[in-house]
Amino acid sequence: MAVSVPTDRMSGRPRGFAFVEFASEEGAKAVMEKFDGFELGGRKLRVNEASERPSGPSAGFGRQFAGGDRPGPRPSRPKGSRRGIRARKRSVW
Numbered sequence: 001m002a003v004s005v006p007t008d009r010m011s012g013r014p015r016g017f018a019f020v021e022f023a024s025e026e027g028a029k030a031v032m033e034k035f036d037g038f039e040l041g042g043r044k045l046r047v048n049e050a051s052e053r054p055s056g057p058s059a060g061f062g063r064q065f066a067g068g069d070r071p072g073p074r075p076s077r078p079k080g081s082r083r084g085i086r087a088r089k090r091s092v093w
Contacts, residue, residue, distance in 0.1 A: 019050060 005014050011054040022028040028049070042048040 003022065006017065008015055020031075022031070032047045032049070035045055035090040038045045038047075073074060
């Protein structure tokens with residue numbers, strides 16, 4: 001059996017979950033049945049089988065929007081200094 005506890009990059013503290021690898025699938029299923037919903041330190045544990053994360057550059061971004069829809073691009077702003085805009089406004093008067 002091997003255990004991996006991911007930690008936060010900034011603080012170095014555990015992130016609140018862990019991965020456990022078992023030698024046999026039967027042992028893993030027995031542990032999942034026994035400890036899923038088990039109360040530890042006033043909190044209920046959730047024990048389930050890990051699944052692969054989607055791959056690709058936007059794998060984490062698309063999951064937070066319903067149906068994978070992403071918000072559109074931000075409205076464009078004029079580039080350059082404000083001086084050019086003020087000068088144009090003054091020339092009209």
